Amino acid sequence: MTETTELQELVGRQYQHGFVTDIESETVPPGLDEDVVRLISRKKGEPDFLLQWRLKALRHWFTLREPHWAHAQYPAIDYQSISYYSAPKVKTDGPKSLEDVDPKLLETYAKLGVPLHERARLAGVAVDAVFDSVSVATTFKERLSAAGVIFCSFSDAVRNHPALIEQYLGSVVPVADNFYAALNSAVFTDGSFVYVPKGVRCPMELSTYFRINAANTGQFERTLIIADADSHVSYLEGCTAPMRDENQLHAAVVELVALDNAFIKYSTVQNWYPGDERGVGGIYNFVTKRGECRGRASHISWTQVETGSAITWKYPSCVLRGEGSIGEFYSVATVNNYQQADTGTKMIHIGKDTRSTIVSKGISAGHGQNSYRGLVKILPSAHGARNFTQCDSLLMGGSCGAHTFPYIEVKNPTATVEHEASTSKISEDQLFYCQQRGIATEDAVNMIVSGFCKSVFKELPMEFAVEAQNLLAVSLEGAVG
């Protein structure tokens, strides 16, 4: 058999997370109008300023048209056929213990290295009935509150810290920013909120996993992270689990604010359901993520590993306003079968001596289409700004595509902007070399792909890096072997 055929077979192997979980939930009828937004706001007991903010977003959204500039093809979405509020029924409706859960599912989690508690939660087990995770979560809460860090669900933050919400919500991604951000602003149901006070180094990595009570955040989540002066926080967002949402559209918004000397590290491993091998089904992942380095010498670093979703449309960006502030973007995006990814970043240099680094690794297999789209914008005020961009694509098989759309706008002559790009294939030479050393094709491919992604993986927190590698292996499983 030639290796091209082997590649095709591996590419063609089935997505191993393609299971369905029946979770009963309370869902409002499809459709979107002001009444639905009022209902969401009322269900969540929100203050009036937030309702007004949502309504403003909705009214603006009605004036917008769905954007189609991304290098992705899909039929128009009927937004009136989507239900915008869905809350899972009480947890006790789920399986009572791990024994009740499909062993195959648990196997998959084990393969991904998901911790045991997490596996149970993902499988919909009523966690606190089985494990002592309530006390685990409490311990974390105590440590965090001793340090003065606020880490809670967005709904809790609205209830308990409305002043912070009112001050910062929409200050990085305004309601009118884009179609999906406006939609999210109108209908978001929950998400995460983090506030790290002045001078505090957050004592642990924050992750959505530890925020067990707010696990089921739905497909329009909203995240807001504020790092006050001289603070430091690392946040992990794991979508390592198969998707069980009934809807296809996932439109989240993440806003980060870094004040003087603050550092925010935001890591994502995204593995929503990508659709089947014929491209049927899967999540449309249309996400707006932006951080603002508002203070001097502030620093925001995005790291993302994107392996899931039928279509990914996201550009985690940095607005470098503070003098000497730093923005970073490290990305691995993988497409297999009929997945399409149009992802990259925007680095907006406003302040003097601002610096940005972009490292993007795109992997395309099967019939996947992978686009890097990045904007580096140096405004007239950004004296001495510097950017370095490296953008590499790896192709597996002959039916996939890799595309690069770099946009560079320099309005200040003292700026330095560098862009490097490469496209390569996993060569038969590399595969054969590994095989000749006794390494099975699939392991060889994983090895080669991991090597290709090394400069991004090393930016991930340790335990996440392992998970990301496993995930990559699973999502390309069948892509070589």
Next chain:
Amino acid sequence: MLIVEDLHVAVGTTQVLKGLNLTVPTGEVHAIMGPNGSGKSTLSYVLAGRPGYTVTAGKVSFDGQDLLVLAPEERARSGLFLGFQYPVEIPGVNNVYLLKAALNAARRQRGLPEVDAFEFLGLVREKMKLMQMPETFLSRGVNEGFSGGEKKRNEILQMLVLEPRLAILDETDSGLDIDALKVVATGVNSLRGADRSFVLVTHYQRLLDHIVPDKVHVLAGGRILRSGDYTLAHELERRGYDWVVSEAA
């Protein structure tokens, strides 16, 4: 150990090997010499199982088993090693990581426990010393940014660690200066033994001054045209290949 009978191999529509016979007994070192385009590299690749080389007739047995039905990685794990003429770069994959995975794949096959990182590092350091390779080799990517000579040394290092039953070295001497050639020869000679065989594919007699073969074969036009002892290499060096070809015709 290796018995090749009437081997016919095509690459695409071109017949490259046309009835090749070769027997390499256990413990012997055989040199295959021949002009460019005679099929030397094809022989190496087909024995290692590289895709794209179609066996149209003949058979190959290795340690008594049919070699041609095995996948490339199975051949490797049963102790067949190919030292590549042009070792490929694999960026970002650590040199030692690959080697450890290779060694453990072979050990699993033999029912031996896997070596741990500590043991492995000890082993590699010892072999690196023999190959006069600096510590920095440990942390570099597979052949990444290696010079031609470094790549060849790295191949021999891998061979020393993996301790194959049969090592096929495809033009390992090409592109080496005399000092590097000696180091490579030292590595190969250190592994010679009663239970191991070597096939050295080379253009030049120079390598054979340092690794003295038990037999020399001349491969031309897809067949072994003449076999002899070490002195045949000298004769070839002196007279070239044409006389062998015309005598055989």
